[in-house]
Amino acid sequence: MHHRHTLAAVTAGILLTAGIGATIPAGAANTSAPNRSAPTTPLVVNARWAGHASYDRLVIDVRGATPPVTVHRVAALHQDGSGRPVPLAGRRFLEIRLSPAAAHDEAGRSVYQGPRLVKLALPALKGVALTGDFEGVVTLGAAFDTEPVYRTFRLHSPERFVIDVAHPASCRR
DSSP, X not given: OHHHHHHHHHHHHHHHHHHXXXXXXXXXXXXXXXXXXXXXXXXXXXXXXXXXXXXXXXXXXXXXXXXXXXXXXXXXXXXTTTOOBOOOOOSEEEEEEESSOBSBOTTSOBOOOSOSEEEOOSSSEEEEEEEXXXXXXXXXXXXXXXXXXXXXXXXXXXXXXXXXXXXOOOOOO
């Protein structure tokens, strides 16, 4: 009787394994050749900004699909990993986290061409810093003198994440 249960378990295991193998697409088995057309992990390649009449805009450029992004108010900005304070002037800060994402390629070379730390003199936006690129999370920080009132959205072709921060409109002559 024990022999019959063992034989049934082995047969079920073989059939289960064969069934799983049959569901894997033919092209998925060859993972040795990298796909050069699109990165598997979205790559954060730049951060740029501009001042407009009633808002300042921060744009984060991404190669690949824009990953999920969270934007949080934080009391201070810190470097991921070390925890060191980020030396940006300002009293209010936003932390922008893209995940899954990287600012480096598979060989570990940086693909990020934007600023690591820049102080700005825009009406609302006072500074931007790359604060982390670790374990599939890219983090940037933005500094302000006053509590930022902002909206976020995505733009496509090319892929990018946008934060517009309102400020009082001023006449420019």
